[in-house]
Amino acid sequence: MSNGFLEAVKKRRSYYGISKQSPLSDDQIVSLIQDAVKYTPASFNSQSARALVLLGQQHDQLWDLTKETLRKIVPAEHFGATEGKMDAFKSGYGTVLFFEDNAVIEGLQKQFADYAENFPKWSLQSSGMVQYVVWTLLESEGFGASLQHYNPLIDDQVKSKWGVPASWQLIAQLPFGKPTSEPGDKEFQPIEERVKVHK
Template structure:
């Protein structure tokens, strides 16, 4: 079966080896990221997803904050060294997208539609996941490698202070991106029979 969209998501992979050797300008990449998020669906068209796009030194600053915070979790010097190297690999890219969900929007929907109140936080998670996937795939189609990380909530306080983030924005994920400097690992798949049921 030939399908352009399926071809793109099939080729998209987690790329850990990233660099700053990109031809696209920050303006181009910003437009790409913003468009991908704006066109991502959300429950009740709530548009609850938010993003902070960090380039170059600002992206490095974020990963330095994470590295500093993780020092307190290191069990020994070897573990600390590995963690520092991992954070440096993310900082080596051209940028990072910080994905948030605006909980004021979620609370507003809960008040407006009380019968669905318990579902809106769940649906907000769906919204951010779709936005993350859309951005990741859009970057891939532009020849940019990326990996999705989750160092929230350990750096939430520092992030909110450093970039003046509204208190209602809840950090959900971080996408480090840049030039592709190494191949992705092979991806295995479980048997379809264990994953899908089809009735006709």
């Protein structure tokens, strides 16, 4: 069985060693992310996924902002490791910030009251798919990336600095760049314990 999508799925990993080099132009990066957001499915076709793409100095400023936020809450004796992580993310080419638009979700809750409690859950499922599609597509084009979660610590600052609408809820951050090192081997649990089949 030959399947390019499956190969991309198998090759996607978390890359923590990334550089400011890019195998794509900025316009190509933006187009890829736009397509991922546009074509990834969502419950009730809600299209609640939102993304903020930060490149160049804007990307650097995000990780400087995050580092200074963490400096206020991480004990000084442990901050060295935290600072190293922030500098590693900053060494990349760009970051995609993933959001869900709560205004869309609340509108669906009012429109379909019988399903109201499910829409926030379905929203997160949709967001996870968008994150995975963007991550896999970037890596299939020669980037390395890793998914990070510094929300809600940086939410207010991100909204203020980049003019993000109040209804957008920050879900995750994906720093990316050309890989400078390969991830280690990944161990897998026996697949028979995770996938059951009845015929």
